[in-house]
Amino acid sequence: xxxxxxxxxxxxxxxxxxxxxxxxxxxxxxxxxxxxxxxxxxxxxxxxxxxxxxxxxxxxxxxxxxxxxxxxxxxxxxxxxxxxxxxxxxxxxxxxxxxxxxxxxxxxxxxxxxxxxxxxxxxxxxxxxxxxxxxxxxxxxxxxxxxxxxxxxxxxxxxxxxxxxxxxxxxxxxxxxxxxxxxxxxxxxxxxxxxxxxxxxxxxxxxxxxxxxxxxxxxxxxxxxxxxxxxxxxxxxxxxxxxxxxxxxxxxxxxxxxxxxxxxxxxxxxxxxxxxxxxxxxxxxxxxxxxxxxxxxxxxxxxxxxx
Numbered sequence: 001x002x003x004x005x006x007x008x009x010x011x012x013x014x015x016x017x018x019x020x021x022x023x024x025x026x027x028x029x030x031x032x033x034x035x036x037x038x039x040x041x042x043x044x045x046x047x048x049x050x051x052x053x054x055x056x057x058x059x060x061x062x063x064x065x066x067x068x069x070x071x072x073x074x075x076x077x078x079x080x081x082x083x084x085x086x087x088x089x090x091x092x093x094x095x096x097x098x099x100x101x102x103x104x105x106x107x108x109x110x111x112x113x114x115x116x117x118x119x120x121x122x123x124x125x126x127x128x129x130x131x132x133x134x135x136x137x138x139x140x141x142x143x144x145x146x147x148x149x150x151x152x153x154x155x156x157x158x159x160x161x162x163x164x165x166x167x168x169x170x171x172x173x174x175x176x177x178x179x180x181x182x183x184x185x186x187x188x189x190x191x192x193x194x195x196x197x198x199x200x201x202x203x204x205x206x207x208x209x210x211x212x213x214x215x216x217x218x219x220x221x222x223x224x225x226x227x228x229x230x231x232x233x234x235x236x237x238x239x240x241x242x243x244x245x246x247x248x249x250x251x252x253x254x255x256x257x258x259x260x261x262x263x264x265x266x267x268x269x270x271x272x273x274x275x276x277x278x279x280x281x282x283x284x285x286x287x288x289x290x291x292x293x294x295x296x297x298x299x300x301x302x303x304x305x306x307x
Contacts (some may be wrong), residue, residue: 005163
């Protein structure tokens with residue numbers, strides 16, 4: 001059970017190791033783009049290409065869906081980046097239902113663990129397999145595997161690394177369940193649990209008054225999607241600008257926070273303790289570009305700033 005690209009790598013390793021995948025449950029096709037053409041999920045595309053039976057329920061409690069799911073006679077269900085399941089679904093198979101989560105639980109329960117780990121400046125994260133229960137991401141842990149977060153990683157880099165790590169962890173989990181060779185661990189309770197809230201556009205706006213490291217982590221934690229954004233104030237115009245890549249310059253200055261320092265090749269934003277040197281940005285209505293190319297077609301006033 002899964003929908004996005006992250007889930008495809010896990011399905012692929014199970015197929016390549018010749019497990020009998022009796023069905024794939026994924027999100028219904030959604031209209032997308034200007035033409036509102038129906039868009040299939042990444043998991044559905046993979047399943048169709050590999051001749052795997054696909055179910056796309058809109059209601060996971062629907063009687064017809066439940067009857068169909070039961071008829072597949074699966075003895076194990078695996079969930080990767082899907083939605084919350086009703087008990088009647090996760091309790092159906094003989095060996096239960098386990099989930100792969102892209103964090104070291106109990107830290108970063110929720111919808112966006114990869115993004116928040118980077119935004120919060122973590123230096124390590126990982127993946128967890130656990131048996132699903134009534135709550136979200138709280139079930140008994142089966143396996144965990146760690147990986148480091150490099151200082152230059154963005155969300156895409158970490159996504160790909162965790163997908164590959166997660167595929168191996170899921171494979172080990174299935175093998176242990178198959179051989180009845182596993183122990184579960186109850187998730188510990190901590191007072192300082194960090195949550196991975198769903199990310200919305202309004203929460204992606206950059207606060208230039210924050211410490212330089214926080215802004216840097218915020219940008220890479222949201223890159224390339226959904227992307228941190230700000231408003232470029234230039235002359236009498238305000239241009240929504242997405243920032244995909246930047247680097248830190250630690251340097252004392254007396255400039256106003258958000259002021260731009262620029263020439264034909266670079267654009268720096270004044271912040272506490274230095275500058276964020278912008279590398280890749282996207283102006284509203286334009287393509288994502290290197291800053292040098294943006295500056296070739298943009299006339300910046302001396303008092304231009306990021307607001």
